[in-house]
Each structure stands twice: as C-alpha cells, then as structure tokens.
Amino acid sequence: MGSSADWSRERFTMDKGCSEAVLSVFCKLYEDKKIYKGSRIINWCPVCRTSISDAEVEYEEQDGFFWHINYPVVGEEGRFVEIATTRPETLFGDTAVAVNPEDDRYKDIVGKTLKLPCTDREIPVIADSYVDPEFGTGCVKITPAHDPNDFEVGKRHHLEEVVVINDDATMNENAGKYAGMDRYECREALLSDLKAQGLLVKTVPHTHNVGTHDRCGTTVEPMVKAQWFVKMDELIKPAAEGVKNGEVTLLPKRMEKTYFNWTDNIRDWCISRQLWWGHRIPAYYCDDCGEIVVAKEAPTVCPKCGGIHFTQDPDTLDTWFSSALWPFSTMGWPKDTEDLKTFYPNDVLVTGYDIIFFWVIRMIFSGYEHMGRAPFHTVLFHGLVRDDQGRKMSKSLGNGIDPLEVIDKYGADALRLTLVTGNAPGNDMRFYWEKVEASRNFANKVWNASRFIMMNLGDETVTEPDAKDLRPADKWILSLVNALTREMTVNMEKFELGVAVQKVYDFIWEEFCDWYIEIAKTRTSADAKEKDPSSANAALWTLKTVLTQALKLLHPFMPFITEEIYCTLNPEEPSIMIASFPEYRDDWNFPAEERTLSYAKELVKAVRVLRNERNVPPQKRSHMIVVAEKEEVRTAFEEGKEAYLRLAFASDVEIKAEAAGIPEDAVSVVIRDAVLYIPMKELVDEKKEIERLQKEKERLTKELARSNGMLKNEKFLSKAPAEKIAEEKAKLSQYEEMMAKVEEQLNKLS
Amino acid sequence: MKELAKTYDPKGIEDRLYEKWEEKGYFKPDPDKSKKPFTIVMPPPNITGQLHMGHALDNTLQDILIRYKRMKGYRTLWQPGTDHAAISTEVKVIESLKEKGIEKDSLGREGFLE
Numbered sequence: 001m002g003s004s005a006d007w008s009r010e011r012f013t014m015d016k017g018c019s020e021a022v023l024s025v026f027c028k029l030y031e032d033k034k035i036y037k038g039s040r041i042i043n044w045c046p047v048c049r050t051s052i053s054d055a056e057v058e059y060e061e062q063d064g065f066f067w068h069i070n071y072p073v074v075g076e077e078g079r080f081v082e083i084a085t086t087r088p089e090t091l092f093g094d095t096a097v098a099v100n101p102e103d104d105r106y107k108d109i110v111g112k113t114l115k116l117p118c119t120d121r122e123i124p125v126i127a128d129s130y131v132d133p134e135f136g137t138g139c140v141k142i143t144p145a146h147d148p149n150d151f152e153v154g155k156r157h158h159l160e161e162v163v164v165i166n167d168d169a170t171m172n173e174n175a176g177k178y179a180g181m182d183r184y185e186c187r188e189a190l191l192s193d194l195k196a197q198g199l200l201v202k203t204v205p206h207t208h209n210v211g212t213h214d215r216c217g218t219t220v221e222p223m224v225k226a227q228w229f230v231k232m233d234e235l236i237k238p239a240a241e242g243v244k245n246g247e248v249t250l251l252p253k254r255m256e257k258t259y260f261n262w263t264d265n266i267r268d269w270c271i272s273r274q275l276w277w278g279h280r281i282p283a284y285y286c287d288d289c290g291e292i293v294v295a296k297e298a299p300t301v302c303p304k305c306g307g308i309h310f311t312q313d314p315d316t317l318d319t320w321f322s323s324a325l326w327p328f329s330t331m332g333w334p335k336d337t338e339d340l341k342t343f344y345p346n347d348v349l350v351t352g353y354d355i356i357f358f359w360v361i362r363m364i365f366s367g368y369e370h371m372g373r374a375p376f377h378t379v380l381f382h383g384l385v386r387d388d389q390g391r392k393m394s395k396s397l398g399n400g401i402d403p404l405e406v407i408d409k410y411g412a413d414a415l416r417l418t419l420v421t422g423n424a425p426g427n428d429m430r431f432y433w434e435k436v437e438a439s440r441n442f443a444n445k446v447w448n449a450s451r452f453i454m455m456n457l458g459d460e461t462v463t464e465p466d467a468k469d470l471r472p473a474d475k476w477i478l479s480l481v482n483a484l485t486r487e488m489t490v491n492m493e494k495f496e497l498g499v500a501v502q503k504v505y506d507f508i509w510e511e512f513c514d515w516y517i518e519i520a521k522t523r524t525s526a527d528a529k530e531k532d533p534s535s536a537n538a539a540l541w542t543l544k545t546v547l548t549q550a551l552k553l554l555h556p557f558m559p560f561i562t563e564e565i566y567c568t569l570n571p572e573e574p575s576i577m578i579a580s581f582p583e584y585r586d587d588w589n590f591p592a593e594e595r596t597l598s599y600a601k602e603l604v605k606a607v608r609v610l611r612n613e614r615n616v617p618p619q620k621r622s623h624m625i626v627v628a629e630k631e632e633v634r635t636a637f638e639e640g641k642e643a644y645l646r647l648a649f650a651s652d653v654e655i656k657a658e659a660a661g662i663p664e665d666a667v668s669v670v671i672r673d674a675v676l677y678i679p680m681k682e683l684v685d686e687k688k689e690i691e692r693l694q695k696e697k698e699r700l701t702k703e704l705a706r707s708n709g710m711l712k713n714e715k716f717l718s719k720a721p722a723e724k725i726a727e728e729k730a731k732l733s734q735y736e737e738m739m740a741k742v743e744e745q746l747n748k749l750s
Numbered sequence: 751m752k753e754l755a756k757t758y759d760p761k762g763i764e765d766r767l768y769e770k771w772e773e774k775g776y777f778k779p780d781p782d783k784s785k786k787p788f789t790i791v792m793p794p795p796n797i798t799g800q801l802h803m804g805h806a807l808d809n810t811l812q813d814i815l816i817r818y819k820r821m822k823g824y825r826t827l828w829q830p831g832t833d834h835a836a837i838s839t840e841v842k843v844i845e846s847l848k849e850k851g852i853e854k855d856s857l858g859r860e861g862f863l864e
Contacts, residue, residue, distance in 0.1 A: 001806060002768065003813045004820070004828060005792055006777045011831035013794060048841060215837060276859050277843070278836035314859075319836035327791050330829050343779075343827050346789040350812045352804060359793070382811060385803040393803060403806035411760025416810045419803075423811070431803060447758035454754060492818050497811060556817035564763045568752045577776055581821035 001403070002412050002559040004577065011330045013322040014279065021329035022279045022322050023296045025370060030294040034231045035271075037283070037292065039161070041144075041151040042270045044223040045213040046169035050274040051227055053318055054267060055357040057211040057220055064208055066136065068201035069194060071097060071114040074122055081106075081114055081125065082201055084136035086208055087146075088194075089187040091116065092175045093164040094123055096142040098153060101127035103138050117199050118190060119176060128153050145224040161224050169221060183221070228272040228281060228315070236266045239365035242374045248364060249378045251495055252426040255353060262357050269362075271318045278316030285311050324362035327375035346376040348495075353381040353426055380495050383428035385419070390430055406436055413558040414439040420557055421505070423498035442505060443561050446554075449513045450565045453543045456524045465538040467587075471523075473600075473643045474542040475593035477516040480507065481546050481553075482588035488553055489584070497557075504553045512550060515601060517543070519643045544569065549582050599633065599672070600640035606669045606676055607648040614683055615692070621651040622682035625666070627659050628674035637674070686749055693746050700739045707732040780825045788824035790816060796835035798842050 011018060029035040042051040067088050070080035081097055094116055099106040110127045130153055131140050144154025145161040154161060164174045171178045171186045178186040194200040211220040240263035242248045243256060250256050272281060284293045288307030293299045301308055322329070327349075331340040345367070351360065360379055367375035387393055393400040406415045417439040423429060470478075484507050491500035522528060523539040548569060555562040555576050566576040573579065603626070616622075628634045637655050645653065659675070666677040710716050710728055717725065755762060771777065779787070790812050795805060812828060820826045843862070844854050854862055 001809050001813065002764070003809050003830075004771065004777045004816055005813075005830040006779065006827060007772070007830060008778065009827075009829060011794075011829070012797070012834065013832070014834040048837060050837065052837075215841070273836060275836050275840045276854075276862050277840040278834060316836060319833060323794060323833055326794065326831070330791060330831060342783075342787050342825075343789040343829070346791055346829075347787075348790050348815060349793075350790065350808060350815070351793045352808065355793075380811065380815075382807055385807050401803055403801055403803055406806075407760075407764075412764055413760060415806060416813075419807045419810045420814060423807075429807075443760070444758050447754065451754045451756075492815075495815075497814055552821065555821065556814040559813075559817060560760065560764045560767050561758065563767050565754065568754050571752055575771070575774065575776065577771060577817060577820065579821060580823065581818065 001407070002416065004559075009330075013319070013326075017332065018322055018325070018329045019279060021325045021333055022317065023282055024334045025321075025325060025366070026282055026317070027294055027296055028370075029230065034235060035228060035294075036231060037226060037228050039224055039226050040229060040268070040270070041146075041148045041222050041224050042227050043211065043213075043220045044167070044225070045216065045218055046167065046221055047216050047218040048213065049167055051223075051225060051270055051272065052213055052220070053270050053320075055320075056214050058214045059209045059211055061207055062210045064206055064210075066204040066206040067191065068137065068204065069117065070199045070201055071117060071123075071141075072199075073109065074113040074115055076112075080199075081109060081139050082137045083139045083141045084204075085141055086206065087143075087187075088190055089171065089175075089178075089183050090143045090146045090164060091141065091190065092119060092171070092178070093143040093145045093162045094141045095144060095154065095159040095162055096123050096126045096157065098126050098128045098131050098140045098142050099138060100131040100133045101129060103131075103133040105133075105138060117197065118193055126153075126157050128156065146222050148222055151222075151224065163224060165221055165223065227270050228283075228313075228317075230269040230271055232266045232268050235365045235369055236263050236361075238368035239263060239361060242364060242368065248374045248376065251378060251380050252424075255356065255379075255381050255426060258353075258356055259361065262361060269318075271321050272313075272315040273318055274314075275316050278319060279322060281313040281315050281317060283313040285313070287311060320358050320362055323359055324366040325370070327363055327367060328371055333370070344371060344375070345373050348378045348380055349376045350380045350382065353383065356381070378495070381426045382423065383426055386428055386430050388430055388432050390428075393431075401431055410436050410440045411443065411560070413443055413561050417442065417501065417505075417558055420497055420501050422502075425495065442509065443558065445509060445513060446558075446561060447565070449508075449517060450547060450569065452517065453547055454569060457540055457544060460540070462537060462540045462544060465534070465541055469534050469538045470542070471535060471538060471642060472593045472596045472639050473516060473519045474538050475590035476597035476643075477512065477542060477546050478588045479590040479594050480511050481549050481582075482584060485549070485553065485582045486584040489581075492556075501557045504550065504557070508550050508554065512546060515597075516546070518647060522642075522646050552576060552579055552582050555579075596636040596640045597643060599636045599674070600644040602671045603637070603640075603674075603676060604644050604647045606671050607650075607678070610667060610669055610678065611649065611683065614689075616649075616683050618649065620683070621649050622678050624648065624650045624653045625662055625677040626653060626655045626674050627657070627662075627677065628655070629657060630673060631657075633673045684749075690746065690749050693742050693749070697739070697742050697746070700735055700742065703735050704732070704739065707735060777828070779827045780820075782825065785823060785825035787827065788816075788819040789827045789829065791829045792831065794831045794833035796838060797832045798835060798839050 026035060043054065043057050045052050064086050066084045066086060068082055068084050069088065070082055073079040073081060083097060097114055099110060109125050112125050113122045114125060116123050130149065131138065142150045142153050142159065144151045144159050145163045146165065162174055164172055165183055166172050169183045171181050171183065173179050175186060178189060181189060191200060212218060213220055240260065243250060243259055250259060282294055282296060284295070284299055286293070286302035286305060286307045287309035289302060289305040291302050291304040293303065293310070298312065299310060327346050328340060328344050331337065331343050333340055349360065363375050367373060384392060387399040391397060391399060403415060414436050418436045421435070484503055488500045488503055491503070520539040520543055523532070523535045529536040548566065551562045551566045559577065563576045567573060626637050628637065634655050634657065641653060662677050663679045665680040667680055667683065669676045707728060711732060792812065793808060816826050816828045847854060
C-alpha cells in the first residue's frame with residue numbers, strides 16, 4: 001500500500017510493554033474503586049461460552065410471540081393474574097410478578113401470593129413503577145437472573161436471583177423436569193404443558209428486538225454472573241465533556257450524536273472474559289480465607305489470614321481493555337519516556353465508525369483518566385467499502401475483494417486513488433473495478449505526459465526565465481498550480497482528502513496535460529527552439545516546474561509514481577517524500593493571464609465543435625475573425641494568439657471591434673464577450689462536401705425505406721417482441737433526424 | 751537526462767521504491783527534535799485477521815495525512831501494531847484444534863496458550 005508507518009516500532013497488545021500498561025491500569029482502577037467484582041447481569045454468548053460487553057451485542061428485529069400465561073392466585077380458587085412474556089422458559093427463574101402501583105386494576109392483589117405454574121414454588125405480587133400499565137397486560141413476571149431490567153427491580157425489592165439456564169443454554173436443575181433441555185426445546189415443552197393445564201391464555205404474534213452476539217449471531221442470554229466491571233459513571237464525564245467543549249473534534253460532526261447517545265446511557269463495562277487467550281486478570285484469591293488481592297505480581301502472604309496459597313482468577317480481560325490504552329501504551333507508558341512526552345497526545349485518529357463504542361470512546365476516557373489529557377484532537381471516521389451493489393463485503397456473501405489482488409493487477413497507487421476519490425468523512429463507498437481502471441488510466445496519463453516532457457527537455461539546461469520572458473500561457477499555468485496549492489492546503493487541513501485529490505486530478509489531466517502541454521508543444525519543437533530560444537526555454541522551464549509541483553501535490557495520494565517521476569526529473573533530489581509541500585506564493589498570481597487563457601480555451605473549444613460538425617480534416621487550416629466590442633477582450637485575444645492559433649487550426653486571426661466586411665457565408669459562433677467567424681470556404685471543399693452529403697442522403701433514404709416498411713408490416717408488428725418494435729421506432733426517428741440535417745446542409749451549399 | 755521506462759508498470763517500481771524508503775529511514779520520525787510532532791496511531795488489526803478493503807481504506811487515509819504532514823515539515827510518527835483479538839483468536843484456535851480432533855479443555859490452559 002505504500003504505508004509510511006515506522007515498522008521498527010511495531011507493537012503488540014500482549015507484548016511486555018503493553019501488558020505492563022494493562023496491569024498498571026487494572027491495579028490503579030481497582031485501588032480507586034473504579035474496577036470491582038460483582039454479581040451483575042451480563043450478556044452471555046452460549047456458543048462462545050463467554051460474557052460479552054454491551055458494545056458487542058447487536059440488536060435485530062425478530063418475529064416472535066407474546067405468550068399470555070395465567071398464574072393462579074393462592075387461596076382464591078379461580079382467580080388468576082395474566083402475564084405476557086416473550087420468553088416463557090425463564091418462568092422457572094421468576095421470583096415475583098410486578099404491577100404498577102398506580103394501576104387501579106391490580107391494587108388489591110399487591111402483596112398476594114401466586115402459584116408459579118409447573119413448579120411447586122410460590123411468588124409474591126409486588127408494585128414497582130418500572131412496570132408500564134399500557135404494555136401487555138400490565139402484569140410483568142420478574143426474572144432477576146435473566147433480564148437486565150428485572151435484575152434492577154429485584155435489587156430494589158430484595159428478590160432472590162434464581163439462575164435457570166446453563167452456560168451452554170440448556171436448562172439447569174431449577175427447571176425441574178425440563179432440566180437438560182435446550183432453552184428453546186424447554187419453551188415448546190413448557191408451552192404444551194401449560195396449554196394442557198389450561199393456563200396458556202393466548203398466543204399473540206409480536207415483533208421484538210433480540211440481542212445477538214456480533215461475532216457469531218447467537219441470541220445472547222442475559223445471565224447473572226460474578227464478573228469484573230469498570231465503573232463508568234465518573235470515568236465517562238471528561239470524555240463526554242471533551243467532545244462537548246471541542247478538545248476532541250469528531251468528523252463528520254454527526255458522529256457526535258452517536259457518541260453522546262452512548263456516554264449519556266453508559267453502563268458499567270464488563271471486562272472479564274471466560275477465555276484463556278488474553279491478559280489474565282491480576283486478581284488472586286487466598287486459598288484459605290478467600291480474600292481477593294489485586295496486584296501486578298502474585299502475592300506471597302495473605303494480608304488477612306497469613307495464608308500462603310493463592311489461586312489466580314481464571315478469566316482474561318476484554319480485548320478492548322488493552323487497545324483502549326494504545327495511544328500511550330505504545331509510547332512507553334507507564335514509564336515516563338521521551339517518546340511519551342513527544343508523541344502524546346497523538347494528533348489524529350482515523351478509524352471506521354463501526355468501532356466508535358468499542359474503541360474510540362474507551363481511548364478517550366482512558367486518555368483523560370491516566371494521562372490527564374485527551375489522546376488526540378481529531379477523530380476522522382470513514383465509512384465502509386461496499387461492493388458494486390452496495391452490499392457489505394462479507395465472507396458469507398463471497399463478495400469481498402482482496403486489496404492485494406487489486407494491487408497485483410493495477411498497482412498500489414491506483415488502489416489508493418480509487419479509495420480516496422469521492423471519499424467524504426463517515427460516508428460508505430462502493431467499490432467498482434471500473435474505478436480502479438480509471439485510476440490506472442490517470443497514472444498512465446501522468447506517466448506519459450512526464451515522459452513527453454522529459455524527452456523535450458533532453459539534455460539541455462533549462463534556466464529560470466526572467467518574468468518578462470514568460471509567455472501568457474506560462475503565467476496562466478503557474479497561476480493555476482499556485483491557486484491549486486492554496487486550495488488543496490485548505491482542504492487537507494480540514495481533512496477533505498477526497499476534495500483535495502479531485503482538484504489535483506482535474507488540474508493535471510485537463511489544465512496541464514490537455515491544455516498547457518498542447519500549447520507548449522509549438523514552442524519546444526526543434527524548429528521553434530532555434531527560432532525563439534528564449535520562448536522555448538520559458539516553456540521548458542514552465543513544463544518542468546509545474547510538473548514538479550503537481551507531483552508534490554499528488555504525492556500523498558499516489559506515492560510511488562510521483563517518486564519515480566520526480567527522481568528521474570530531478571536526479572539531484574533524494575526523494576519526493578521528504579521534499580517540502582508547495583506553498584502559495586504571491587509572485588505566481590497572474591489574474592490577467594488567467595483571463596487571457598480562459599478566452600483562448602473557449603475559442604478553441606468552439607472551433608473544435610464547429611469543425612467536428614463539418615468533418616473538416618485537421619490539416620486544413622482556416623482564417624478566423626474575432627469580433628469583440630470591449631477593448632480589454634480584444635487585447636486578451638491578441639495576447640492569447642500564440643496559445644490558441646495552432647489548437648484552433650487557424651492560419652491567422654483578425655481581431656476587430658465590429659462585424660463589417662465579413663463574408664456573408666461565414667459561419668459564426670457566439671462565445672463569451674465575442675463572436676467568432678470562419679469563412680465557410682475556408683472550412684470545406686464545397687464539391688467534395690456536396691458529394692459526401694449526397695452519398696449520405698442515399699444511404700439514409702434506403703434505411704428509411706427499410707425501417708418504414710418494417711413498421712408497416714402487420715406480421716412484424718404482431719409477432720415481434722415489444723422491445724424489438726420500440727428499437728426499430730427509435731431507429732426510424734434517428735434516421736429522420738439525420739436526414740433533416742443532411743438536407744439542411746445540402747441546401748446551404750447549393 | 752535519465753529516462754522513464756516506456757510504459758507505466760507499477761510492479762516495476764513499487765517494491766523497489768518502498769525498499770529504498772525503508773532503507774533510508776524515511777518512515778521514522780525526523781531526528782530533528784525542533785520540528786513539531788504529528789502523530790497517528792494505527793488502529794491495530796487482529797493478528798489472525800486478513801487484510802481487507804476496510805484496512806486498505808483506513809491505511810490510505812492515514813498515509814495521506816502522514817505524508818502530507820511530513821512534507822509540511824512536521825516530525826511525523828505513524829505508530830503501527832497488532833491486537834491480540836482475544837475472542838476471535840481463541841475461537842479460531844479452538845476450531846483448528848477441533849479439526850485435528852483436539853478439545854480445548856484436554857490441553858489445559860498452559861498447553862492451549864502454547
């Protein structure tokens with residue numbers, strides 16, 4: 001890719017230094033009571049068999065049901081409380097049913113006891129304002145061990161937490177005869193038993209959000225487990241404040257909404273994972289008294305009982321725990337190194353918007369907490385690269401494109417140009433092979449133009465001309481590359497990389513290659529060099545100077561091709577990548593010449609259209625008359641002569657204030673501030689043109705007859721497919737149009 | 751004057767130039783400590799992961815900024831590295847062990863990590 005990263009400093013989140021940083025942070029946060037171990041409800045992945053953080057849960061809408069189940073009221077034969085649930089199998093973990101205290105329907109049953117169906121347990125009815133009386137039946141089963149909201153309710157009412165689901169999502173012994181069944185298998189069995197007992201009131205289809213593990217897609221099981229947590233309420237404050245007060249800028253700005261949505265609703269971060277590969281939690285349990293000791297190294301003596309045998313916590317840390325420290329752990333922290341002083345805070349973070357929660361927010365609060373400063377001042381988010389149909393590239397779709405394959409076919413520069421062109425912060429983009437081809441074509445254009453310039457330069461010494469020796473075209477292209485430099489610098493400083501690259505692309509392709517090089521050609525031929533060496537020198541110097549500057553402007557985007565050309569063009573220079581980026585200079589600002597050349601270009605474009613319409617052979621030169629009322633326009637055409645005469649296939653040009661004396665048959669075109677005339681006989685050989693037009697008329701007559709015949713043929717009309725008929729009709733109208741033009745031109749000539 | 755190859759052939763120039771840059775130490779921060787630093791840390795890709803188009807985009811944007819700032823006279827550092835990617839690595843290793851008929855638990859913690 002050409003990445004100019006300092007590979008000699010490559011780090012790994014589990015190398016010695018980074019592991020040291022992880023240990024320090026864990027111990028420090030534990031000491032500050034910002035890390036704690038607690039039984040909390042966490043997201044459990046039954047397939048990966050580990051807890052996962054909130055950020056790893058992806059919610060998707062799924063079609064499900066609300067099952068309405070009757071719980072009998074104890075001591076009141078025939079009276080029931082009807083609850084609605086999407087997860088009947090968690091019934092075995094119910095330790096209460098809750099109603100809203102304001103709900104008049106249920107005021108009298110609060111405090112009563114219910115019989116939990118299919119078990120021999122009884123549970124109370126409690127009142128809690130968390131219950132929405134409008135939702136479902138207004139009665140909610142409370143399962144503190146398997147639902148985050150119920151967990152909170154349970155804490156408020158001191159309810160027991162009954163775990164009923166095993167780590168592999170099968171039911172445990174608390175599910176009675178259903179123990180050992182998978183959670184979904186149990187659901188079916190339980191529902192059929194409830195139905196048999198007449199306790200299943202109804203089944204209502206219901207679409208709801210289901211949490212799944214972003215790695216494997218398994219439905220996440222909320223479970224109460226002893227885990228390690230980072231307490232977020234205090235830690236998140238400076239991170240939210242830092243973005244609010246502009247210490248950290250998020251680009252695009254709309255990412256702030258996502259950011260604040262997370263910081264405002266932050267929950268404690270579950271950091272323990274039931275995995276072996278990772279940073280093992282530095283917590284040691286005394287084998288004798290169970291005391292927890294958190295330390296960088298295994299303790300030797302228990303501070304509580306004096307025991308000397310310890311067992312380390314088997315869990316490891318969430319992988320993002322170490323990457324959250326990346327901006328300073330890679331600079332040597334916790335040691336106070338020279339690098340840390342120099343390179344922290346970092347400047348910019350470039351990353352995908354999909355890891356804002358996992359990584360960006362955690363780096364920001366870690367930076368404030370451990371370093372006292374934000375880790376960077378700007379976060380530049382980019383979007384996803386999708387396939388040509390706008391789909392996410394994925395293994396399962398098989399639509400991923402390997403960047404190495406693209407580089408192998410088209411080169412790294414073409415891939416880079418493709419990826420940055422049209423790129424806007426935060427926006428997704430689509431990948432098209434055609435775009436890579438276009439990028440390669442641009443590289444070819446740059447290469448060939450440079451080769452042409454170098455061939456013209458030959459072995460001659462080119463010297464910087466005096467300002468007076470520069471021709472209008474030279475000044476014009478210098479002025480343009482100068483303005484381009486200023487604009488690109490503004491764009492780059494604002495991280496508008498896609499805008500900047502488009503500007504240098506357009507400049508090189510159009511202004512420099514298609515116009516300036518073409519204009520300069522007349523002055524650099526062997527003949528011209530001899531006739532006017534000062535003009536040749538000025539053109540050659542301008543070609544070399546502007547090319548060199550354009551290469552520098554293009555270098556960050558296409559490093560290889562620019563280096564190869566730059567070093568060939570300037571053999572005394574070691575490398576373009578350590579050259580200075582061009583700066584705007586006042587003495588290269590030539591507004592008058594910019595005006596002159598804009599007229600010249602317009603004239604040339606008009607002549608090209610005019611000649612194309614009439615098939616004028618390129619070798620045929622013509623006399624031209626430009627009529628412009630304003631004097632300064634006439635001056636511009638006068639001064640631009642050298643630039644446009646050859647490109648406009650003109651033998652000479654007459655510049656006048658009024659149209660008197662122009663041949664009547666002259667063709668005229670209106671351009672900005674002027675009218676251009678070319679005598680017709682200068683353009684076409686009348687006899688030949690009449691012949692050509694007559695031939696064309698004959699051909700069209702035949703085609704028209706054929707087409708008309710077909711469209712009047714009943715057989716064709718009834719049998720041919722509709723698109724075939726439409727196609728033929730389109731052809732017919734095209735022929736008619738062409739015929740009208742041919743006839744019009746013939747009339748003019750004869 | 752030196753001449754450019756007749757046709758543009760990226761293969762003929764890219765590896766050679768990259769080697770030259772690395773050899774000359776251009777990727778390291780400029781030794782001139784009076785220059786203002788400009789730092790980007792590279793989001794560490796997973797050690798087990800494959801380079802995909804998202805990385806290519808990520809890297810391109812970062813390199814453009816770093817190269818621009820370097821030419822602007824900053825003392826640039828683009829800090830690279832990799833992530834141990836706890837869960838995805840462990841799952842991958844378990845899968846490959848399974849293919850060989852080995853269960854994670856039978857190896858024990860030390861054996862597995864090895």
